[in-house]
Amino acid sequence: MLLSYLKIAWKVLMRRKFFAFISLFGVSFTLMILLVMMALFDHLVGPSTPARRLDRMLFVNTIRHQMAEGNGWMNMPASIHFVDDYVRKLKTPEKVGIITASSNATAFTKSKLLALDLSYTDGNFWQIMDFDFLGGRAFTGAEVQAAQHVCVLNEATARGYFGTADVVGRTIEIDLKRYRVAGVVRNVSAGHLYAYADVWVPYTLSPQYFKDNRIEGEFLMVMLAPSAATVPAVREEYRQMMRRVEIPNPKEVQALFSYADPVLESFTRALLNHEDQTVDEDNLEAFYLIAGSLTLLFMLLPALNLVNLNVTRILERSGEIGVRKAFGATGRDLVGQFLVENVVLALVGGLLGLGLAAGALALLNQSHTLAYAHFALNWWVFGWGMVLTLLFGLMSGVYPAWKMSRLNPVVALRGR
Amino acid sequence: MLRHLFTLIWNRKRANMLLISEVFFSFVVLFGVGAVLITIGKNYLAPHGFDYTDVWRLQVRAGQGQQMPRAQLDDVLRQVKALPGVRTVALTSGNMPFIFSTNNSTFGYEGNTALANVYDADDRYTDVMRLHLREGRWFEAADDASNHRPVVISQDLRETLFGKGPALGKIFTWSHHGPEATKPEDEFLVTGVVDNVRTANDFAAAEPGVWKRLLPHDTTSWETANVLVRVAPGQGGELQEKIARTVAGVTRQWTTEVRVMNDDRLSKRRYTLVPVVGLSIMGLFLIVNVALGLFGVLWYNISQRRAEIGLRRAMGATGASISRQFLGEMLVVTTLGVLGGLLLAVQFPLLGAFDLPAQPYMLAIAAATVAVYVITALCAWQPSRLAAGIHPAVALREE
Numbered sequence: 001m002l003l004s005y006l007k008i009a010w011k012v013l014m015r016r017k018f019f020a021f022i023s024l025f026g027v028s029f030t031l032m033i034l035l036v037m038m039a040l041f042d043h044l045v046g047p048s049t050p051a052r053r054l055d056r057m058l059f060v061n062t063i064r065h066q067m068a069e070g071n072g073w074m075n076m077p078a079s080i081h082f083v084d085d086y087v088r089k090l091k092t093p094e095k096v097g098i099i100t101a102s103s104n105a106t107a108f109t110k111s112k113l114l115a116l117d118l119s120y121t122d123g124n125f126w127q128i129m130d131f132d133f134l135g136g137r138a139f140t141g142a143e144v145q146a147a148q149h150v151c152v153l154n155e156a157t158a159r160g161y162f163g164t165a166d167v168v169g170r171t172i173e174i175d176l177k178r179y180r181v182a183g184v185v186r187n188v189s190a191g192h193l194y195a196y197a198d199v200w201v202p203y204t205l206s207p208q209y210f211k212d213n214r215i216e217g218e219f220l221m222v223m224l225a226p227s228a229a230t231v232p233a234v235r236e237e238y239r240q241m242m243r244r245v246e247i248p249n250p251k252e253v254q255a256l257f258s259y260a261d262p263v264l265e266s267f268t269r270a271l272l273n274h275e276d277q278t279v280d281e282d283n284l285e286a287f288y289l290i291a292g293s294l295t296l297l298f299m300l301l302p303a304l305n306l307v308n309l310n311v312t313r314i315l316e317r318s319g320e321i322g323v324r325k326a327f328g329a330t331g332r333d334l335v336g337q338f339l340v341e342n343v344v345l346a347l348v349g350g351l352l353g354l355g356l357a358a359g360a361l362a363l364l365n366q367s368h369t370l371a372y373a374h375f376a377l378n379w380w381v382f383g384w385g386m387v388l389t390l391l392f393g394l395m396s397g398v399y400p401a402w403k404m405s406r407l408n409p410v411v412a413l414r415g416r
Numbered sequence: 417m418l419r420h421l422f423t424l425i426w427n428r429k430r431a432n433m434l435l436i437s438e439v440f441f442s443f444v445v446l447f448g449v450g451a452v453l454i455t456i457g458k459n460y461l462a463p464h465g466f467d468y469t470d471v472w473r474l475q476v477r478a479g480q481g482q483q484m485p486r487a488q489l490d491d492v493l494r495q496v497k498a499l500p501g502v503r504t505v506a507l508t509s510g511n512m513p514f515i516f517s518t519n520n521s522t523f524g525y526e527g528n529t530a531l532a533n534v535y536d537a538d539d540r541y542t543d544v545m546r547l548h549l550r551e552g553r554w555f556e557a558a559d560d561a562s563n564h565r566p567v568v569i570s571q572d573l574r575e576t577l578f579g580k581g582p583a584l585g586k587i588f589t590w591s592h593h594g595p596e597a598t599k600p601e602d603e604f605l606v607t608g609v610v611d612n613v614r615t616a617n618d619f620a621a622a623e624p625g626v627w628k629r630l631l632p633h634d635t636t637s638w639e640t641a642n643v644l645v646r647v648a649p650g651q652g653g654e655l656q657e658k659i660a661r662t663v664a665g666v667t668r669q670w671t672t673e674v675r676v677m678n679d680d681r682l683s684k685r686r687y688t689l690v691p692v693v694g695l696s697i698m699g700l701f702l703i704v705n706v707a708l709g710l711f712g713v714l715w716y717n718i719s720q721r722r723a724e725i726g727l728r729r730a731m732g733a734t735g736a737s738i739s740r741q742f743l744g745e746m747l748v749v750t751t752l753g754v755l756g757g758l759l760l761a762v763q764f765p766l767l768g769a770f771d772l773p774a775q776p777y778m779l780a781i782a783a784a785t786v787a788v789y790v791i792t793a794l795c796a797w798q799p800s801r802l803a804a805g806i807h808p809a810v811a812l813r814e815e
Contacts, residue, residue, distance in 0.1 A: 018712065019716075022709060022711075022712045025704075025705065025708060026705045026708070026709065029701050029705065030701075030705075033697075033698055033701065095725075104673055104675075106656075106672075106673060106674065108653065108656070108657040108660070109653075111653060112652070112653040113653040113656045113657065113674070115675070139514070143544055167697050172570065174673070174675075175671050176660060176661070176664045176671075176672075207477075207671075298698070300441065301438070301441045301442070301445065301702050301705070301706065302702070302705050304434065304437060304441065305438060305705055305708075305709035307434060308434045308435065308438060308709055308713050309709055309712055309713060309716075311431060311434060312712075312713045312716045312717060313716060314429065341528055369686070369690055412813045
C-alpha cells in the first residue's frame, strides 16, 4: 500500500518538472536556513571539545546584588573569596574550576602586533575541560598557588608568535610580562564562552585577585558533577549555600542571588531577564516557546506557498480521485495518500536542504565570522532537521489533502 | 470593468484568499527587511563627523584601586608624544569610538532634555579627532580661568536643547538637578558646536554628544588613562611596540594596550553586519520562493481557464484585453493583500516603534509596496501573455 503511494508520489512529482522545482526549492531552502540556525545553536550550547562532558557541567556566570534602598541591581561574576570559601566547600560537585571572560592583551613579534584574548584560570579548569593538547601539558594547581608565570597557548598564537606550534618550555612576552609556555592546545572556538581564549594564565597573576572578603569579582565558575544524574543535587546544594553567604557590606547590598545552571539555562536566565530579578526562573520554557514560534513563523510563508500550489493542482488529479472514490476509497484513505505524497516531497527537499546546509556552513567556516569556530552538522541537528521536515510536510499537506478528498466523484469524473 | 474583476475574484474566493494571505506575508517580510536595510543604509552614507584614519587608542591601566599620579601620567604623555611618527596625543574617556563601551547622561536646559554621550576631552582632542567645528571654538588654555566647565556639543544636541536660539555662552546642566543645586564643574558652558558624530559603528545613527573639558583634578582618581594618538600615515606595529615600551619605561606597574582605531571600526562593522546579512538572505529567499510560487499558480490557473479564454476570444475580445484581464485580476488580489500589510506596517511609524524616526518606515512601506507590485506583475505577465496567445479554435475544440 505504502509502496504504491510512494510510486504515485514520485510519478506525480516528475510529471511537471517546473512545479517539482518550485516545490523542492521552497522546501530545501527553508530547511537549509533552519538547519544552519540549528547548527549555530548547537555550536553554542552543545557538547564539543573542550566541553565534552557538558551533561555533567554546571556554570555560574553572575551574582546578582540587590542594592539596598531600591538602588537597583548590580550583576557581577564572583570573587576568589566567594569561590574558595563557599563554592569549593560544596560536597556534591566533583570539581570546581574558574575562568575569567577573556580580556585584551598584546604581544609583539618582530614584524607586528599580536592582539590576544587572555583568560585567567585555575588548575581544576583543565581537568574539567578536555582540551586537545598538541604539546606539553596544562598548568597545575600547585603552579597556580605559587603564582608561577606559566601559560597555555592556542595553536594560532604559538604559530603567530614563534612561527611553529612546537614551543613548550620557551618564553613568550605578553603585555611586557614573560611567561613560560607549559602547553599548546588546538584552537578553541570563540563560541565556547566558558572555555575560549588565545592564552590562559594562572588566576593568581590577575590584577583582580583580591584577598579580602568582597563577593564581586571577575571569575566564572564551572562545576563538574560526578554524573549527569547528580546535576540536580549540585544545583540544590548551591541554592542552599547561597542562603548562607555572608554579605560584607549589608548597608549597600540587601541580598545576593546566584544559581548554578547547565549551559543553555545559564544564558537564557540572563537573556530573558524577569522584571523581578529575585525570582528563581531559568526561562528555559520561555526560550523554547519563543524559538519555536519564530521557527513556525518563518516556515509559514513557504508552507503557504506550497499549500497554494497544491490546492491549485487538485484539478490535475480529479480523474484519479474520481475513479478511486467511485471504487469505494474513503476520504480518509485519500487524505492519507496525499499526506504521504507531500511528506515524501518534503523529505526529498529535506535531504537537498541538508546538502545545502552543509555547503552554507562550509562557507560560514571559511569566512571566519567567529574566531576558530567550526560549525558542523551532527546527528542531533540531522534529527531535528528531519522532525522539522515532517512538520513542514504536514503543515503544507493537510489543507490540500482535505480539499482533495472532498471532491465529488461525479463532478471529478465528468471534469475529465 | 473593475466591478467585473471583483466578481471574478469573489467567485474563486477560497483560492484567492490563499493568494491574498501570501501577498500579505510577503509585504510584511519586505517591509521588515526594507526598514532595517534603509535605516542602516542611510546611516552608512552619512559622514562620521570625525577622522578615524591614523588614529590609535592607547589605554594605560594602573589596576583596580590604584591611582595614577598626574606627574607620572604627564611624563608618559610627554614621552609618547616625543616618539618619531607620533603627531599628537590627547586624553579622553573610556568610551572611545567603535568599541563596546558607552557612557551617557541626560542633560536639560529650560525644560528641554536630551540623552547624550559624554566624552572627556582635553585641549588637544580635536587635533587628533578632527571634529568639524560649526560655531564657536575648541577649548584652550584660557578656559582655565572659567568658573564653569567648558563643553563642546554636537549639532543635534544643540537643536534639542537650544532650538533656533543662540547656544554659545549658554549654561546647561544635568536634567535631574535644580538650577541652584549644582557645583560649578557641573554647569556646562557651551564654547563650541560641532557636526553630528557617529561613534558606535559604521551603520549606527548619529548620537548627540557632549565633550567636557578635562580639569586637572579630574584625573587624580583615574585607574585607567585613555589616550588618543594621531600618528603619521603608514605607521605600524613597530611604533605600537615602542609606545608600549615607553609606558613601561616610566613605570612597570602599569599595563598598556595600543590599538588602531580603523581596526576597531572594521571589527565592529563585522559584528553589526553579520545579523543584517543573515536577515537579508532570509528575506531574499522568502521573496524568491513566493515569486516562483505565484508564477506557478497563475500559470496553472490560466491553463485551467482555457475554455473561458477561448470563448472570450471567439466573442471578439482581443489578445491584449485578455492579458489585461488577468493582469487586472492579479493586481486586485495584490492590492487586497497590500492593504492588509499597510494596515499593519503603518502602526510602526504611528507608535514610534523602536524609537526610530518615521521617515525610514515610510520609505520601507513605499519600497515594499512597489516591490510587491513589481513582483506580482512580473509573475502575472508571462502567464497573461500565454493567455493572450490562446487560439479560440484550439481552446474550444478541447472543450
